[in-house]
Amino acid sequence: MGAESHLLGEILSVGLFATIVGLLMLGFPVAFSLGGISLFFAWIGWSLGVFDLNFLNALPTRFFGTMTNEVLVAVPLFVFMGVMLERSKIAEVLLTTMGQLFGGVRGGLGYSVIIVGTLLAASTGIVGATVVTMGLLSLPAMLRAGYDPKLATGIICASGTLGQIIPPSTVLIFIGDILQGANQQAQLAMGNFAPTTVSVGDLFAGAFIPGLMLSGLYMSWVFVRGMLDRNSCPPLLMTAEEKAGLGRRVIIALIPPIFLIVAVLGSILGGVATPTESASVGALGAIFLTVVKLLADKLANAETQVQLERQLAAFWVTFIAALSGIGYVWGATGLLSALLVVIGVGSLIILAMSGTRGEFLSVLRQVSISTMTITSMVFVILMGASVFSLVFRGLGGEYLVHDALDNMPGGDTVALVVVMAVMFALGFFLDTFEIIFITVPIAGPILLQMGFDAVWLGVLMGVNLQTSFLTPPFGFALFYLRGVAPPSITTQVIYRGVIPFVAIQIFVMLLMWFFPALATWLPNEIYGVDPNNLPTYQSLPTDFLEPPDDPPDDPPSEDEG
Secondary structure, eight states, X not given: OOHHHHHHHHHHHHHHHHHHHHHHHTTOOHHHHHHHHHHHHHHHHHHTTOOOGGGGGGHHHHHHHHHTOTGGGHHHHHHHHHHHHHHTTHHHHHXXXXXXXXXXXXXXXXXXXXXXXXXXXXHTOOHHHHHHHHHHHHHHHHHHTTXXXXXXXXXXXXXXXXXXXXXXXXXXXXXXHHHHHHHHHHHHHTTOSSOOOOOHHHHHHHHHHHHHHHHHHHHHHHHHHHHHOTTSSOOOOOOHHHHTTHHHHHHHHHHHHHHHHHHHHHHHHTTSSOHHHHHHHHHHHHHHHHHHHHHHHHHOOTTTHHHHHHHHHHHHHHHHHHHHHHHHHHHHHHHHHHHHHHHHHHHHHHHHHHSOHHHHHHHHHHHHHXXXXXXXXXXXXXXXXXXXXXXXXXXXXXXXXXXXXXXXTTTHHHXXXXXXXXXXXXXXTSOHHHHHHHHHHHHHHHHHHTTOOHHHHHHHHHHHHHGGGTSSSSOHHHHHHHXXXXXXXXXXXXXXXXXXXXXXXXXXXXXXXXXXXXXXXXXXXXXXXXXGGSOOOOOOOHHHHSOOSSOOSSOOOTTTO
């Protein structure tokens, strides 16, 4: 293949990328745009003699590998867990109670929304459900209390997107899965034939501190606004009835999500379970919490409400105390085993004896349908992205991107800045998953070859992609809130409200840039991964950089794809 053919293939690869981005901005279906346009450009490239159709022979292997990928099994399980908690109204109880707990403090309603958003992020990770729930419950209360509409809407949108970076996050699962292969490919190209592996658990641990930093900085901004403008977030006047029994209600509302967070994240960070195994624990735990909530709703009435609250508070305190004792005696593995038995058998007993089986089956049916719909949407996009990745590489686009980044005037630092800037800009128009499946497979291997730590890079991308939910005109969190906000809240108010929180996310990315240990310290402490031992940037072998003279006789292997 001569120089002119290489040039023509690279032109087609640029045209492929630009066409797909343009169609997605126009609102065409993502999965079919990715797959269909890629096949069309593959046909053009084949007609012009610059694309070998043997590349497409790898598609069945890729599709089957996606369906059998154990890591990706965690995605539907985490989605199920989040939707189950949303349908069971546990999030509503938590939000109402935390609002009463902090409402008497200046900015207290804002603090409560951020805290609830953090807890829901660590136990659900479903942005749409979180934003809609908090918009329906908190926004009217914040407006009645006299909050600045811009501040109120910004708090709700930003807190709802924490689920994209605080583990367990489906975004980190897909980034981690892509970076696993990219990191191995990059280190082999750099001459390291014993490559350091990167797992989704590493990214979960790496994102933990930056996620909590975002939450803390959001609350700091509310505090600063309250100091600069005391009328922007006034305290809420609490009635004597609301104050009565608040301690019991806080226990009832807080312990269930905290229990789920400890069960899921504790099993991952403690090395007891893989992310997929912990996702199954979370799904079963969400079922248990829903069953208990349905039983409490059935027994609730005005006469016995106080007594029921006391019984529920005693139940949850006893439950947590018993699990703590089991963990102290049997360790983390024994605790997880006992937990699975208790919540599984307990759910069956409650359903059999309480008469709530009909209500539970109704909720389970709705949750299963929502889980199937969301999971199917994401994985169909992933299938289309696989076609795009193969065709883009077959046309020589990978070499074009590599040369462009490798020859940046400022070296690898400027190359990373350019990639992050492109991802940030795409966030104004595209969904998070679209950006992941289009840009990470292309830019990830190249950046890793430059010596950047894979965990640090993955978390940095995760924080960057979180902004795609907040940046107008197509930020999905903005649309979710717009759909449930009262008519007095205009779209422009919502857009202006999220600007400070987008700036906070950019600030966190800068902190991670100058202090990489924010993302690498915890994985190193838990898993013993030392980022200092990773290969540093070096000139790559010329045979790796140069495209082959002739089309390959065999399709690329799965590792290469």
